[in-house]
Amino acid sequence: MDTNDRSLTFGFLTTVDSPTHGVFGGYLVVDTTGRPLEFHCTTPVKVSRAQQILYGATLPGHLHGRQIGANLLAEATSRPVAVLIDAETLLHVRPHTPLPVGLVHRSEPAPSTPRDDEALVRFGTTVISLPADRHADVIDGLTALAGAVDLSEPFERIRAAIDEAQRH
C-alpha cells in the first residue's frame, strides 16, 4: 500500500444514544490527513421495551449492525482502507461489509490480550482490535493516518456533528 497515496480514505463509524430521541448513527470518511470527505448520519431509531424483549440478544446485531451500521456504509461512495468503530455493539456490522472493521478501545486500561481471530495493534496511546486475517493489510494505512490524527479523535467530531444536526 502506498501510504503517500492521497486517495486513501478511512471510515469512522459510531452511534450516539439520545435518551429522548433514540439511537443516531454517524459515519465519517476522512483522507490521510484526517480531513473530512464524506459524512452520513441516520435519523434516530427508538427501540420500545417490547422490541427489546422480542429481539432479545439479537437486538444489538440488528440495530447497530444492520439498521444503522450497514445502512450507513452503503451510502458512502469511498471505499476506505478500514472502518474504525468505538463500541463493541458495532462489531455486528462485520457480517454486512467486506471492509475490515477495527474496534478502537476507549475503555482504560485497554485489553492486553486479543480475542479469538483478533489482533491487537497499538498506535501510540490508541489500541485497536483488527481482524487477525486482515490486520496486515491495513496497518500501513492506519499508521499514516495516526501520524496526522489521534485515531480516537474523529469519533468526537461525529458526535459534535450529530449534535449540530439535531439542533439544526
Place this chain on the structure above:
Amino acid sequence: MAREIQRATPTGGGSHALRSAELSLPPVSFRPAWQPEGLPSPRVLRLPLAGSTPAVASVSLLDALPKVSSFRFPRASAAPAALAAPPRPAAAPAQPQAAAEPAVRRPDRPARTRIAPPGDVVRMEERLWFLLQPDLESLLRSCHLDFPRRPFPFQLEGMAFLMPRHAAVLADEMGLGKSMQAISSIRLLIHAGEARRVLVVCPKGLVSNWVRELGDWAPEIPVAVIEGDPQRRRWQWALSDVAVKVANYESVVRDRELVAELKASFDLVVLDEAQRIKNSASQTSHAIRALSRRRSWALTGTPVENSADDIVGLFEFVAPGHLDERMSPRALGAAAADHVLRRTKDKVLKDLPPRLNRDERIELTPEQRETYRRAEEDGVLRLAEMGRSATIRHVFELVLRLKQVCNFDTHSGESAKLDCLKADLGEVQASGRKALVFSQWVETLGKLEKELAPFGALQYHGGMSTAARDEAIRQFKNDRRHSVLLLSYGAGAVGLNLQFSQYVFLFDRWWNPAVEDQAVNRAHRIGAAGAVTVTRYLAADTIEERIDEVLRKKRDLSELILSQSEPSEAGSTGLTVDELFALFRLPSPSRSAAAA
C-alpha cells in the same frame, strides 16, 4: 345474540323458577320426585355461551431502515509545492506495535482546539464541514508545521477563531501576540490551499517588525515588502508568486489607482493597528476598503479608542454595512460579537508577571511653577476675551503649552520631572535593568537624550528613518551601555516587542489611556521576564492632574461594547469639547449656543 339461561332468584318454598329470556316461556314450578321436601335450594350458575373478542396488540419489528442524510466535501487542495515543509520522521504515536505487553494507563487526553463554524454560516453542509475538521493541533501536525515557540492555548483558540472567518477583528489586549496568531492562521490557510495571495497592511514603522515575525513564525512562506520608487512598487504589486505582501498604509493610499489598474486582488487582507481606519471618511479608510479581497481581518488592541463610532468604521472594512452608527452600544456589541475576539492578559495569562502602577505626583520647581502660573493666567484671559469666538483649537493650544511647561520650564529649562527621572533611572541602571521613557513630543525626547547621556539614552520616534529606528532597537536590546530608550507615543506605542525592559516611565500623559496602555505593553507582554513597573509622572496642581481626573472618571466604552453591556452614558474615552473648555472653567461653545 347471546343466549342466556337466567336463573331466577329462589322464589321460596323450595321451588325453583327457571325461565328462558329468549323464549319468554312462563316459569314452571315443580318439585322433582327425587328431591325430598325441605332440602336447601341449589345455587344457580350463569354461564356465558360466547365471550367478547380479545384485543390483539401487535409489536412492530425494526424493519424499516432509518433515513440517512449524506454530506460530501471536496478534497483540500494541496499547498504550492514550494511551500512543502521538509519531511520529518513520523511522530512517535504513529508507530504501531503489537499490544501484547500489559496495557498501561493512557496519558492525559491531549488538548484539542476545535474550529467552530462562524455564526454567519447557516447552511448545514457548511457548518458540518467546520465541525468535522480535525482539531487545530492535528492540522498543524499533518502539515508538519513547527513553531519557534509553543503557542499558548489562547493563541491556538485565536487561530481557530480567525481561520474560518471571512470577517474578523482580533482585538486582544496588547502583548498577547495578535501578529503571531494572524501569521500562523495565514500559514495554515496557505498550506490548506485556501489562500494564495495575502496582503498585510501595517504602520510604516512596523513593516520590518512584520517581516521579522513572518520569518520567525512562517519561515517557508515567501514575503515581499511593497516599497521604493513607483516603478518598483508597480512591479511588487503585480508579483504573483509571492504568497504574502507587506505594505504600509501610506503605500496603499498612494498606490490606490495603481492597484485598481493592475486589478490586484487578494484572498485575504490583514490590517495591523486597524484603528487607523476608524474614520471611514478618511482617505486611508477609502483606499483600504477599495482593495479587492475575499477575507478581511483587522488586528487592533483598541477597537474602540475614542467612541463607539470607531468600531463602526472598522467594520466598514471587515463587514461593510454590518454595523450602524445609530445602534446602541449594546446592539453594536451583539451585532459584532461573532466577528470580534477580545482577550485580556488578566484572563488568559495568569502567569504573566504583574504590572505595578505607580503615580508620581511631582511638585514643579518654584521657577517652573511661576512660568506655569503666568502661562495659564494669560491663556485663560485670552480665551475669556475671545468669548464665543474661542474654538477648540485655541483651548487645545493652551493645554499643549501648559503641558510643555510641566515638562520643562520654557525660560529656565528647569524640570522637576527630569530630576525625578534621573533619580529613578539611577536605580534602574544600578540594577542592570532597562527602561522605556515615553513622551508626546520629539522635542522633549531630544532634551532628555542630552540630559540622560550617562544612561546611554537612545531615541525612537517617527522623525527617524526605519533603518535608524531598527538600529536604535538593536543597540538598546543588545548593548548593556544603553539602559534607556526614549520613545514617542506615536511611533513607539505600537507593534514593538520590548519585553526585556522592566521599567516604563510616562514622562507626560497622552490624551487617551488606551494609547498609554499600548505604550506600557511594549514591555508588559508575553516573554516579560519579571514584574513591569510603570511610573506615570503627574505635575501637581496643573492641567495634567485635571486631565487625569477627567479620564479617570470616564467609563471605558471599549470594554462596555466588547462585553455587550449598556453604558450609563454615551460618550467617548477621550476628552470632548465640553471637557476641554471645562479644564479652564470656561463655558463650552456648544453650551453657549444651546443657551442662546
